[in-house]
Amino acid sequence: MMDSSLLFSIRLSFQVAAVAELVAVPVGIFVAYILAMKQFKGKDIIDTIFTLPLVLPPTVIGYYLIVLLGRNGIIGKYLYEAMGFNIMFTWYAAAVASFCVSLPLMVKTTKAAIELIDKNLIEASYTLGHSEWTTAIRVTLPLAKRGILAGAILTFARALGEFGATLMVAGNIPGKTTTVPLAIYTAMESGEYAKANILALLFTVISGGSLYLANKYGGKAVK
Amino acid sequence: MSLAIKLFKNLPGFSLNVEWQADEEFVVLFGPSGAGKSTTLKLIAGLIEPDEGFVKLNGDVLYDSQRKINVPPQKRPFGYVFQDSTLFPHMTVKGNIAYGGKHIDKKSLEQRVRQMIKDFHLEGLEDKFPNEISGGQKRRVALAMALMREPKALLLDEPLTALDIQIKIEVMELLKEIKEKFLIPIILVTHDILEAFSLAEKMIIYRNGRILQMGTPAEILNNPINEDVERLLYAKDIFQELYILSGASTPKMLRQLRRT
Numbered sequence: 001m002m003d004s005s006l007l008f009s010i011r012l013s014f015q016v017a018a019v020a021e022l023v024a025v026p027v028g029i030f031v032a033y034i035l036a037m038k039q040f041k042g043k044d045i046i047d048t049i050f051t052l053p054l055v056l057p058p059t060v061i062g063y064y065l066i067v068l069l070g071r072n073g074i075i076g077k078y079l080y081e082a083m084g085f086n087i088m089f090t091w092y093a094a095a096v097a098s099f100c101v102s103l104p105l106m107v108k109t110t111k112a113a114i115e116l117i118d119k120n121l122i123e124a125s126y127t128l129g130h131s132e133w134t135t136a137i138r139v140t141l142p143l144a145k146r147g148i149l150a151g152a153i154l155t156f157a158r159a160l161g162e163f164g165a166t167l168m169v170a171g172n173i174p175g176k177t178t179t180v181p182l183a184i185y186t187a188m189e190s191g192e193y194a195k196a197n198i199l200a201l202l203f204t205v206i207s208g209g210s211l212y213l214a215n216k217y218g219g220k221a222v223k
Numbered sequence: 224m225s226l227a228i229k230l231f232k233n234l235p236g237f238s239l240n241v242e243w244q245a246d247e248e249f250v251v252l253f254g255p256s257g258a259g260k261s262t263t264l265k266l267i268a269g270l271i272e273p274d275e276g277f278v279k280l281n282g283d284v285l286y287d288s289q290r291k292i293n294v295p296p297q298k299r300p301f302g303y304v305f306q307d308s309t310l311f312p313h314m315t316v317k318g319n320i321a322y323g324g325k326h327i328d329k330k331s332l333e334q335r336v337r338q339m340i341k342d343f344h345l346e347g348l349e350d351k352f353p354n355e356i357s358g359g360q361k362r363r364v365a366l367a368m369a370l371m372r373e374p375k376a377l378l379l380d381e382p383l384t385a386l387d388i389q390i391k392i393e394v395m396e397l398l399k400e401i402k403e404k405f406l407i408p409i410i411l412v413t414h415d416i417l418e419a420f421s422l423a424e425k426m427i428i429y430r431n432g433r434i435l436q437m438g439t440p441a442e443i444l445n446n447p448i449n450e451d452v453e454r455l456l457y458a459k460d461i462f463q464e465l466y467i468l469s470g471a472s473t474p475k476m477l478r479q480l481r482r483t
Contacts, residue, residue, distance in 0.1 A: 120309045123270050126296040127303040129325040129372060138322070142313050 006195060008175055009183040010202070013160055016091055016179055020098035020159035025152050028106025032151075033136065035107070036114035037122075054104045058164025061100050065169045069096065089171045094179060097165035102158035106151045109218065113147020114140060150218030157210035161203065224281055226376050226408045230266050231275040239263065239432040242276075245376070245408035245425065249398075252412045253419040254429030254455065260412040261306065263429075264378045267410070268303050269296035280375055302369030306380045308361045310353040316340070316364050317349040323371030339367040343397070359390035363397065370401065377401070379411040383418050395421055416456060420444075428452055 035047055053061055069076040071086045080086050087093045117140060125135040141148065163181040170177040172186060180199050187196035229242040239259040243250075252260040265271045267278055269286065272293060278286040285294045310319050321336045340346060343363040348356055356364070362382055369377065382398070383391050399422070402409050413419055419426055420440045428435040428443065435455075436448045447453045 118309065120305045120307075121311060123265075123268075123296070124303065124305055124309050124311075125322075126270065127268050127299070127301060128323050128368070129297050130322075131297060139311060145313075 005174060005178070006183065006199070009178050009180045009199070012091060012094075012178070013180040016094045016098050016162075016166075017156055017159040019095040020102055020162075021152065021156045024099050024103045024106045024155050024159070025148075028103055028151060028155065029110055029141065029148060031103075032107045032110035032114060033140070036111045037140075050107045051104050053101050054108075058097075058101055058162065058166075059168060062097060062165035062168025065093070065097060065100065065165060069093070069169070088169060089173060089177060091170065091177055094162075094166045094170035094177055097169050098159035098162040101162050101165055102155040105154040105158050109151030109154060109214075110144060110148050113144035113151075113218075116147070117143045146217045150214040153210050153214040153217070157207050157214075161207060224375055224407050226267070226410070227277075227279045228263075228267060229276040230263065230273045230278070232262065232266060232271065232273045234262065237432045239266075241427075241429070241432070241434050243427055243434065243437060245410060247402075247406050247408060248424040249402055249422050250408060250410050250425045250427060251419045251423035252410065252427050252429055253416065253423075254414065254435075256414055258429035259432040260414075260429050261380050264303070264380050264410065264412060268301050268378060269294060269299050300372070300375040302372065302374030302377045304362075304365045304369050304377075304379045304382050306384070308358075308365035308382060310361055310364055310368070312353050315350050315352055316345055316356065316360075319353070319364055320367045320371060323368035325372060327371070335371065339371065343367045357390075358386050359394060362386070362394050366397065366401065370405065373405070374407065376408045376410065377405070379409065381412055381414075383413065383415070391418075398422065428455060430455070 031046075031050055035043065035050075066073065066088070068074050069079070069087050071077070071080055071088065076086060076088070087096065121139055121143065122135055125139045126132075130138070161181055162179075163185070166177075166179060167182060170179075172178055172182045174186075178186065180203060184196050184199045184203075187193070187199065225244060225246045227244040230239060232239045237257075237259070239262055241259070241263060252263060254260055262271065266273050269278075273286065273288065275288045276286070277284065277288070280300065284290065284292050285299050286292060311322060314322060317336055317340070320339050321332060324332045324335060327335060340349060343366065345360065345363060345367070348360060348364075353361060353364070365382070379398075383394055386394060395418075398409065398411070411418075411422060423440050425437070426440050426443055427437045430451060436443055436452050438446075443452065444456065447456060
């Protein structure tokens with residue numbers, strides 16, 4: 001039953017999620033830090049933009065990504081002219097879609113963790129002569145560690161389960177862009193219930209385990 | 224060494240307007256909670272920007288609203304101990320103290336940390352985390368950390384609050400030692416009249432963001448400028464407690480006192 005297309009989907013899903021995670025974690029920490037620590041005009045708008053993917057249908061994200069990265073897209077056009085390469089319908093596009101959809105979880109969780117830190121600790125670091133950078137690296141982020149970890153787990157789980165935006169930008173090309181969620185959809189469509197069962201069960205365990213871990217660490221972060 | 228300040232700051236609910244000077248002496252900012260004492264420290268350290276005024280240390284201008292000078296907190300040579308003696312919870316005692324030693328090269332840093340641990344009687348606690356040590360020990364670590372850079376003035380925000388009387392007396396003794404050893408202005412914030420009288424060489428009485436009276440404890444006690452000051456001074460039955468405190472400068476004497 002574990003045929004090669006199934007194994008391919010599992011491997012691809014993890015590959016896509018890992019790449020999305022590698023980018024979402026540093027970007028998410030950076031954005032969360034700015035939103036938690038800085039006061040500036042338009043902060044609420046930036047916050048809203050980074051939260052929006054949580055509530056938008058993934059198909060809307062997919063739509064924007066096509067507008068941006070498609071062969072005639074705002075960025076995609078130049079990319080194609082410069083390198084003769086288009087990202088659409090490759091696994092890279094799936095990674096970009098997963099990144100966009102999962103980033104808010106990283107930002108939100110990390111921001112909440114940073115906001116919980118006793119501001120006196122950050123100010124104390126400044127009065128000891130340490131720059132904002134040193135303070136961020138040695139005080140702020142280490143103290144937000146558990147929240148960051150919880151965010152990273154949630155982000156990975158969300159990236160792993162991405163379906164809608166992925167379908168729109170990467171398609172559902174067997175052996176090329178069919179991630180597990182797409183494989184489940186395909187399996188159901190074509191009546192391969194056994195395959196759908198295995199994959200659904202696998203994903204329930206992975207996602208459930210991730211949530212459990214995130215709660216465990218995130219809960220402690222609040223303490 | 225001398226610290227001179229003139230600060231005006233509008234804050235939600237009240238405004239702060241104070242001017243005073245401190246030489247190499249123990250200056251206590253005394254007053255009820257919400258009088259602007261802690262805010263004064265934050266303004267001096269540059270953690271909050273005043274609306275108007277100046278902060279000068281030995282003639283060096285750290286802040287001047289007219290000349291548009293505002294040295295960032297990192298570049299101001301103060302040692303600051305925050306309320307509740309904030310320590311970095313993810314660093315050991317040794318790590319906390321070492322974190323106070325910016326600009327010290329690695330080799331001398333280790334030596335200096337060791338010296339501080341000895342001077343502040345923290346031997347054996349080097350590798351403990353802040354949640355594993357007592358309140359009095361925390362205060363000592365916070366002071367050691369704040370003194371690592373050899374600051375030119377020390378700002379202490381309620382460093383004695385919530386300590387048992389015995390520990391409080393120990394920390395007070397330590398503060399007096401620090402003053403003699405470092406010869407710098409020490410500004411201490413408290414709302415406890417006993418702490419104020421036990422430590423102050425100069426007392427500055429705050430209320431509602433203004434200074435009610437300034438002077439030595441004796442001057443203030445003998446000659447309160449108005450009823451407001453009197454009321455603040457006698458909010459507690461201080462004489463009895465003051466007698467206990469001044470007569471018992473060491474824990475040993477306190478024990479003797481208790482026996483009688």
